[in-house]
Amino acid sequence: MHSKSKSSEEDDVKSGKLYLAPRLDGDEKLWKLERIGNATGQTDVAEQASQLAQQLEEAKSKLSQADKRHSKNASELDQLRTQVREADIETGQAKLELHQTQDELSKREAQLIGLKKEFIIKEETLVAKDKELVINQKKLAGVQKTVDEMELKLAEALQRLEEKEEEISQKCKELCEKNRIILEKEQLLHTEGVIERAKADDAVKLRQDEDPLEETIPELRGGSTNSVAQSNGMDQLSESGSVFGAGLFPENTKECKSFSSTSLHVQVSLSQVNGTPMNSQFPLNPGGNNLIIQTVTMGQKPSHHAPDLDIKLGTYFIIHDCSGKAIQIDSQNYQKITVWDRHAGDNQQWYIQQSGKGYMFKNKQHGYYLGMSLSDDSPFPVCATPYPCSWVVMKQDQLAIGDGCPRIVACDEIKSRVLSLDSGVLSIGENGxxxxxxxxxxxADESWRLERLSDETGEELPKxxxxxxxxxxxxxxxxxxxLLRKDRKLARRGEELARKDADITMLKADLHTKDRVARKExxxxMKDREILAKMEEIAELKSLKPRKSIIQRLLRMEAEVRSKSGRSRTSSVAPPISVSYGSEFDFRSEQLELRSQYSEDDQEDPVLDDSEMAALYARAEKLENRLSKASTTI
Incomplete structure (x- = not known):
């Protein structure tokens, strides 16, 4: 094993797993290494270093991408913060407007409640006034009914009085006729001889045939009969204030002259206490010595004209048919009656009022009645008097219809005296x-027309x-x-309430809008709170981010591992540098991606989120563990 070169050993180490086996040449001291696989049983430091370098490159690329995403997210976060600030401003304004609107709405509601209460009070007052008005109308109807009943009773009494007057007049006529016959018989008894008596009878009959009711009163030849009752009656007539009795009896006259043996009756108009005229006839006995009376010629033979009872009561012009001028009260003398061109003045307007079977003419301006004065000789002047006088109105043509037909205005049905215009010689009629x-x-002077003006009658009720x-x-x-004022007030209140309702509707719409704004707010x-929570998490993770020194140490350690991997595998390997990361890191997931890129030239530590930091720490620990295992194995 020692005879091999160092390079061959390194090649064997790189080639795979080796094991020590004895040689077969009989030399027991010699052993050979045979390759049985790539597994060597110890950590290949060069391979691990290359893998770590590759992982670091991948981490750098991922960190670069994460940095880009982070910058993008930061810009989006800034925009979102700007929008949030704008939304905060709008929300503040909306809140202020909402508070103002709510205050105004509360004031409007209070005013509306006050107006409704006032309206209810006004309605109650109006109802009370209506009830009071109904009561007053009922009272007025009752009073009017009483007045109508009184007028009806008064009309009935007047009618009965007229009937009584007619009966009295008829009896007076009969009594006058009897008195005349008695006087004539007495005069005949004083005559001498039958011939003179017969002549006197013939004269009496002749006078009766000519005019039985109209006689003149010559002086009597010294009659001895005293007519005290008749004198008393005429004294009462003079004291009654009748327009017909004015100047009829001289005040300084006390003795009565002698009259002829004819009888007399006088038709006069008496004014009662209540102003109702009463026509009466008083039989006179001219045989007394205590009465002086002027001749009053009344009476006419009946004619074919009948009284017109269909005239509607009201206000009229009395127009002369020929000249077209209207009867009026003179503007200078209120008792003088003249004619003048029509000028629609109140002194030319006359109320026509019912008086039994006749009518009374009352002037609208002065309140005087159309009457007749007996103070002057015939023809008697027509005058204005404060005492009512009755007139009979007759149509000239009984078949004529309407108010404008020609009429005759007489003092009685037999037309003993009629209204006539003193038109002069030319008979054309002039003003005045x-x-x-x-x-x-x-x-033509006796023809008159009635021209209706209105329904006003001028009748007076009891005081x-x-x-x-x-x-x-x-x-x-x-x-x-x-009531009219109340109606106007109610109309104004209704308009105000309508405006208030419109305002309330608008306020409700605004309030609904404000509610939507409040919900949006x-x-x-909520989004702001979420953002704040994320920002707090980011700040917390930023406080736990790995320092650049640690990453540089890892890079140096990787470089050392790579440099050492080129040496002999039997050479000693320096123990790896242990990096402690502390237990304060919370590595939540090993599957998170890195989003930042680190380089040795960075001036500041990069900002990582929690997932990136967790992934980085996990990979660093794995690298440390591998280096530790490699060092212990070597």
Whole structure:
């Protein structure tokens, strides 16, 4: 074995396993080595060094790739951190906006609750006002019903009064006729001779045939009959304030002159306490010495014109049919009645009011009635008076229809006196012409038309009813105004509530968006926590990374092994350098890949993750174990 050269031994060592066998040439001291295989029973240091070098090259390439991936991951991590910071900023802004929105929403909800409460209170108040209004309307309806009943009773009373007046008038006529016959008979008894008596009878009959109801009153020849009752009646007539009695009895007259043997009856208009006219006839006995009376000629033969009872009550113009001018109260003298061109003034407008079978004409501006004065001689002037007077309105043509047909306005049904325009000689009618009451001549001056303006009648209720009605109307107007204000307020509240609902809807949408942002924020926070955990793990692994000195020692050890592998295999091999890595390393897996590349020219230690460091430490320990085994074997 010693005769072999050192190179042959190394070649044998490289060739495989050897064993020592005796030679067959009989020399017991000689032994030969025979190769039985490649296994030598000891560690081939050169082979291990080459494998380790190859593994280191692979590790370097893997570390280079890992470094590239690490740089890429670092850039991605920086981008992710930038995105996280931007997301943090957006999240902070979203949180601030969310808090502001929540505060505003809470304020809006509080305002909305207050508005709803106020709206409920207003609704309750409105319901109470509605109930009160219904009660007031019921009261007003009750008062109106009472007024209608009173008006109906008053109309019935007026109708009964008219009937009584007609009965009294008829009885007065009969009594007057009887008195006249009695007076004539008494006068005939004082005459001498049958012839004179017969002549007187013929004269009386002749006068009765000509005009039984219209007589003049000459002086009597000294009759002795005293008519105290008639004088008292006429005194009451003079004191009653009738427009027809004005100037009828002189105040300084106390003695009565003698009258002829004819009788007289006078138709006058009495004004009662309540202002209702009453037509009465008083029979007069001219035989007394205590009465002076002016001649009043009333009465006319019946005609074919019938009263028009179908006129609708309301406000009218009274138009003269021929001239087209309207009856009015004079602007200077409120008792003077004239005609003028129509100008729609209130002094030309007249309320037509029902009065039994006739009508009353009340001026809209002054409140005076159309009446007739008996203070002057016939024809009597028509005047304005505060006392109501009744007139009979008749159609000239009974077949005419409508308010605009020609009519006759008379003081009674027999047309003893009718309204007539004093149109002068030309009969054309001028502004300022007077209206008179004359006998009926069927002339154009007596034709009038009614032109309707409105439904207002100007009728007055009793004072207490007027006060109550005015108060109720004021209350009703106030309630209506209040209801209108409430309606406007409710409309505004409804608009505000609609706007609030729209705002709430928008806030809900914003809140939903904020919720999505919050969920996204939570997801980002979770990812952020994961990133932080990874970063902590990376920092921890960075603190445990292998130093460059250790890797350099491993490289030097590898170089030494390679250099020694070229020497004789019998030469002693230096024991390998033991590298202790400590027990603080946690090698989790031996199958992990290396992701960093190391070189001797690096100025700083490379940064590795935990898997790379674990793989590196595992390979270093394996290399150390192999070197230890190789050294012990040699």
């Amino acid at each position: 012409d007077k209206v008179r009451a004359t006998r009926y001549y069927a002339s 207490q009813y007027q006060i109550e009605r005015a108060q109720l109307q004021r209350d009703l107007a106030e309630k209506v105004q209040e 939570q997801e980002l926070a």
